[in-house]
Amino acid sequence: MHPAFSVIGFTVASGAGYGLFILLVLAEVYGFADIDVPVALSSGLLALVLISGGLLSSTLHLANPKNAWRAFFRFRTSWLSREGVFAVLFYPAALLYLIGVYVNDAQPNGLVSFVGLSAVVIALATVFSTGMIYGCLKTIRQWNTALTPTNYILLALATGSVLLVMILAFADKDINAMAGIAIALLALGAIAKAIYYFWVRTVTGPTINTATGFTRAKVRLLDTGHTAGTFLTQEFGYQAPMSLLTQLRVVVFALGFAVPAALLAFMILGLPSGLVALVGVVAMFAGIAAERWLFFAEARHVINLYHGAQHT
Amino acid sequence: MKLGLVIDLDVCVGCHGCAVSCKQWNTSGMTGALTDYNPYGQDPSGVWFNRIRSYEVGDYPNNKTINFPMSCMHCEQADCVDVCPTGASYKRVEDGIVLVDQDKCMGCNYCSWACPYGARELDRSTGTMKKCTLCLDRIYDERLEEVDRQPSCVITCPAHARHFGDFDDPDSNVSKLVRERGGYQLMPELGYSPTNRYLPPRVTRLIPTEDVSKKSLISSVKEWVNKMVER
Numbered sequence: 001m002h003p004a005f006s007v008i009g010f011t012v013a014s015g016a017g018y019g020l021f022i023l024l025v026l027a028e029v030y031g032f033a034d035i036d037v038p039v040a041l042s043s044g045l046l047a048l049v050l051i052s053g054g055l056l057s058s059t060l061h062l063a064n065p066k067n068a069w070r071a072f073f074r075f076r077t078s079w080l081s082r083e084g085v086f087a088v089l090f091y092p093a094a095l096l097y098l099i100g101v102y103v104n105d106a107q108p109n110g111l112v113s114f115v116g117l118s119a120v121v122i123a124l125a126t127v128f129s130t131g132m133i134y135g136c137l138k139t140i141r142q143w144n145t146a147l148t149p150t151n152y153i154l155l156a157l158a159t160g161s162v163l164l165v166m167i168l169a170f171a172d173k174d175i176n177a178m179a180g181i182a183i184a185l186l187a188l189g190a191i192a193k194a195i196y197y198f199w200v201r202t203v204t205g206p207t208i209n210t211a212t213g214f215t216r217a218k219v220r221l222l223d224t225g226h227t228a229g230t231f232l233t234q235e236f237g238y239q240a241p242m243s244l245l246t247q248l249r250v251v252v253f254a255l256g257f258a259v260p261a262a263l264l265a266f267m268i269l270g271l272p273s274g275l276v277a278l279v280g281v282v283a284m285f286a287g288i289a290a291e292r293w294l295f296f297a298e299a300r301h302v303i304n305l306y307h308g309a310q311h312t
Numbered sequence: 313m314k315l316g317l318v319i320d321l322d323v324c325v326g327c328h329g330c331a332v333s334c335k336q337w338n339t340s341g342m343t344g345a346l347t348d349y350n351p352y353g354q355d356p357s358g359v360w361f362n363r364i365r366s367y368e369v370g371d372y373p374n375n376k377t378i379n380f381p382m383s384c385m386h387c388e389q390a391d392c393v394d395v396c397p398t399g400a401s402y403k404r405v406e407d408g409i410v411l412v413d414q415d416k417c418m419g420c421n422y423c424s425w426a427c428p429y430g431a432r433e434l435d436r437s438t439g440t441m442k443k444c445t446l447c448l449d450r451i452y453d454e455r456l457e458e459v460d461r462q463p464s465c466v467i468t469c470p471a472h473a474r475h476f477g478d479f480d481d482p483d484s485n486v487s488k489l490v491r492e493r494g495g496y497q498l499m500p501e502l503g504y505s506p507t508n509r510y511l512p513p514r515v516t517r518l519i520p521t522e523d524v525s526k527k528s529l530i531s532s533v534k535e536w537v538n539k540m541v542e543r
Binding site for chain 1: 326328331350354355356357359360363364365366367368369370371374377378380382391393394395396397398399400415416417418419420421422424425426427428429430433434436438439440496497498499500501502503504510512
């Protein structure tokens with residue numbers, strides 16, 4: 001699949017935003033980090049900026065954005081529609097929660113916690129829907145797996161947790177518990193990603209034989225029937241060199257998981273500097289962007305079978 | 313009613329006549345125009361509802377060239393309809409034709425991702441998804457003669473490789489053809505249950521290609537001279 005930068009930017013940024021908001025609420029409600037009003041408001045604002053920027057970026061790949069408002073009405077069947085509805089529902093819950101925290105001076109309060117936890121549920125539903133947009137496609141075996149929404153949720157939580165540690169570090173708060181959680185989430189994300197990379201190597205599903213119906217003999221493409229590229233070759237024919245894919249996997253694990261986890265570990269051991277956390281965040285976003293690019297570049301649509309691929 | 317096409321792979325000669333007539337009819341039809349990009353330039357491209365590809369099936373000397381026309385299969389389990397967030401993509405209850413409402417489409421490409429048969433193509437000039445309509449504006453046009461109320465590709469095909477009809481009617485020509493010739497669906501394992509069926513090539517006697525007569529001395533000399541002389 002052709003990796004569209006608007007979609008990569010959207011999934012990485014809004015995923016991190018939802019993850020940050022989820023961990024902010026959980027940290028405040030269950031008290032595993034020292035969340036005061038400035039920390040809550042700056043985290044909440046950063047989360048909303050990331051989410052909104054991501055959602056706006058996602059409209060860039062629409063060919064006819066003037067009809068985008070119609071995208072909320074197919075909630076019953078379309079994951080894209082569900083994602084849109086949850087994304088919109090998230091805003092009032094999130095804003096109410098932040099106002100509640102501000103008014104209540106970040107003290108534990110049943111009503112505020114309830115609103116916050118509702119926002120958490122909606123945020124999780126949004127990220128799950130984002131994953132299912134890809135996970136529900138039977139035409140792309142690399143995506144059509146429960147590993148896809150799992151990956152989206154785990155990476156959203158991991159990126160969000162590292163962002164929250166950064167904010168806590170800049171606010172001179174105790175980061176130990178949050179950094180520990182962030183390391184655990186990074187490890188979980190890395191394990192899930194590793195499982196995905198092993199799983200995706202096994203070829204299953206349609207082949208050129210079932211695509212053409214000639215299952216008793218070898219089938220080779222003689223002629224595609226067109227002299228230049230078509231919509232199908234542009235949208236689905238993207239192929240990156242194998243060496244680049246392998247190198248990017250190293251980047252994903254090194255920058256996306258290992259470097260931020262190592263920096264967080266140093267911070268726990270007594271280097272509680274906001275700048276260290278910022279370096280971790282930058283490395284992590286580079287790694288996760290590479291992960292998302294690979295997610296698209298490695299996905300092979302079954303239409304490639306008609307263009308000569310033996311399997312997807 | 314379950315309208316669809318039967319395509320006979322035994323007689324398709326790969327002339328692209330169906331694709332061209334489809335383009336002509338539908339470019340002025342309900343989903344037209346079907347834009348051409350760079351039509352007189354180096355890389356002419358554009359929106360087509362029909363694409364014909366050619367495959368070699370089997371190994372020499374038991375190989376065969378198969379021309380393979382593909383358009384929308386008007387699937388019974390049409391994921392392109394389910395994934396559409398705006399409701400632009402829909403399947404008609406009365407005859408099973410899958411269509412795109414050009415006034416609702418926002419051009420997100422999601423339906424084309426969900427389609428395993430490459431039946432949908434984005435028109436970059438309008439920003440909307442275009443696809444085969446089974447010539448809806450033709451098969452129901454009562455001003456036309458009965459024989460002309462068929463999709464453009466079916467009428468045009470000079471080899472009569474394409475047949476149009478109602479699959480729900482066991483006595484229709486398409487149902488009979490599927491029964492008699494073992495008509496099959498493409499990629500049935502994905503579960504889209506495409507309406508369109510393909511008829512496999514008939515089993516025929518192999519035409520020998522190895523007993524071509526040996527080269528004569530004079531033809532070998534001619535061939536050698538032709539290789540040697542620079543032109």
